[in-house]
Amino acid sequence: MGWYRRHARVLPWRADPQREDDRGRVDPYHVLVSEAMLQQTQVATVVDYFQRFIRALPTVFELAAADEQRVLSLWQGLGYYRRARHLHRAARALVDQHGGTIPRNxxxxxxxxxxxxxxAGAVASIAFQQREAVVDGNVARVLARLEAIEAVIDEPATRRHLWRLAAALLPSRRPGDFNQAMMELGATLCRPRSPACGDCPVAALCRAHQCGLERQLPRRRPRRQPQTVEHHIVAIERGGRWLLEKRPDDGLWAGMWQLPVNETLDGEPAAPALVGWVHSRYGLDIAPPATAANFTHRTTHRTIHFHLWQASTHGGRLRRGTAALWRRLDQLEDLPLANPQRCAITTLQGC
Ligand code: SF4
Structure with missing residues (x-):
């Protein structure tokens, strides 16, 4: 904790660890938002998103009252959009069930x-200094190395062991600072591939370091090879406006907007097949689309090769009940778009 006070990064959601008078000033709402953003995402990426989000929705009341599309727009580019939807639901429950106060417990x-x-453990400990252990990816790595745990850390039994270990180590004095110190150690020194053991405040206690195993630990389950799929984005233009549709409320990029995407066409000659697909799905007639760009997007489980096609419509009428609208490409600020869609739109703007 002494190392944490001297070396922790000053972050917008965190009390300044070097200032005693700053310690009580953590806003629990800021901790909640930052913890949602920090899952699967590095601090350096989160800082700007966090500041923009808090400027737009400064309290839990504003977040609860916000339209989901606005919340997704503020999250746009950060990825893992389910986190934004969960945070939004939590804010609404906090207002409905707790009068907008974030529980300490x-x-x-x-x-x-x-x-x-x-x-829950992170918010209770960091915002309220409650004695709650937390194990995220950084803490798991530090603990596995400190104790030279050879078991695969993704296994449920190993995870349970790590949580017990974290709880046993937790001091009664300022447990939230202790949790943040462990996270900070994992993020800045006890890095996955290049641990800086020479600078580490707990090197003398670290079994992995003593045994020269720090680069071998922790052990992980071998990753499944991501599945490779082909998606065809069909950008359809009518009089300077483009067709955008809303994705369903579940699954990947739920509730976000997109140029039409065919995710099922496989092995067929694409351009003529897309003409038929656009007609049957949207009721629109298009000429065979021209290819505009190809790019690749990787998610945790999939490598998606996107083929961007461009077409104009010359007839037909948008099918009733389609969650779609026509928009100019420079008027999309209020529509949340995932990164591949932003990439496609930027390409179209340069065409
Ligand atoms: S000594 Fe090295 S491996 Fe051990 S906790 Fe410190 S940085 Fe990590």
Missing amino acids: AAKLAALPGIGPYT
């Missing part, structure tokens, strides 16, 4: 929709 936090044991 981890069990009450974990009872809210969209908040798991990790986020």
Whole structure:
């Protein structure tokens, strides 16, 4: 904790660890938002998003009252959009069930929709200094190395062991600072591929370092090879406006907007097949589309090769009940778009 006070990064959601008078000033709402953003995402990426989000929705009341599309727009580019939807649901429950006050108690936090044991423990300990352990990816790596745990850390039994270990180490004094110190150690020194053991404040206690195993640990389950798929984006233009549709409310990029995407065409000659697909799905007649660009997007489980096609419509009428609209490409600020869609739109703007 001494190392944390001297070396922790000053972050917009965190009390300045070097200033005693700053320690009580953590806003629990800021901690909640930052913890949602930090899952699967590095601090350097989160800082700008966090500041923009808090400027737009400064309190839990504003977040609860916001339209989901606005929340997704503020999250746009950060990825893993389910986190934004969960945070939004949690804010609405906080206003409905707790008068907008964030509970100090981890069990009450974990009872809210969209908040798991990790986020509950992080908010309770960091915002309220409650004695709650947390194990995220950084803490798991530090613990596995400190104790030279050879078991695969993705296994449920190993995860349970790590949570027990974190709870046993947790001091009664300023447990939230201790949790943040462990996270900070993992993020800045005990890095996955290049641990800086020479600068580490716990090197003398670290079994992996003593045994020269720090680069071998922790062990992970071998990753499944991502599945490779082909998606065809068909950009359809009518009088300077382009067709955009809303994705369904579940699955990848749920509730976000997109140029029409065919995710099923496989092995067929694409351009003529897309003409038929556009007609049957949207009721629009287009000439065979011209290819505009190809690019690749990687998610945790999939490598998606996107083929961007461009076409104009010369007839037909948009099918009733389609969640779609026509927009100019420079008027999309209010529509949340995932990164591949932003990439496609930027390409079209340069065409
Ligand atoms: S000594 Fe090295 S491996 Fe051990 S906790 Fe410190 S940085 Fe990590």
